[in-house]
């Protein structure tokens with residue numbers, strides 16, 4: 001069976017990505033990073049998603065790097081997570097410095113080691129929060145770096161980065177997840193990571209909007225749920 005790495009955060013997008021890889025018949029090797037997020041809830045949800053798909057191995061990596069360097073509302077206690085923010089083109093405080101490049105680099109190493117031919121990552125260029133490392137140009141450039149810097153192509157098993165959500169709206173991502181039977185009830189998207197999702201951070205706002213536009217009821221609980 002052909003193998004695929006999935007960068008799995010336990011959020012909506014990465015779980016839908018997982019469902020896409022599953023629908024294509026890949027043996028799934030999810031990789032989850034505990035990188036100093038404000039809470040451990042994401043990692044717990046990722047474990048449930050991996051279990052749902054009966055993955056042979058779920059690699060969970062504790063990398064203290066982002067915790068050490070801070071400079072993001074997601075990893076530093078000194079920066080508040082913005083709420084009810086007007087989402088625009090500015091790079092938000094929740095941007096983690098060059099995070100996707102670090103995650104992808106590790107995923108490429110893992111793919112080489114186990115002979116996986118794909119790496120699925122749930123980056124999204126439309127309804128995204130303004131993160132530069134989610135842009136299509138970045139993914140394209142990174143793919144070139146993988147082709148040049150990994151041993152996989154010479155061994156006859158090149159590694160392709162797959163971004164099935166890249167040009168989808170949040171509503172389309174929700175619909176795709178429903179179509180693929182993704183366990184959306186196991187996902188969390190909230191930056192605040194409480195028992196219930198906050199409903200007001202950027203990530204909750206985008207998620208709620210997506211479900212509403214898709215005409216699908218969001219199966220998770222919210223603290224401050226308002227029809228937006």
Ligand SMILES: [Zn+2]
Nearest residue numbers: 190198201204
């Ligand atoms: Zn939230």
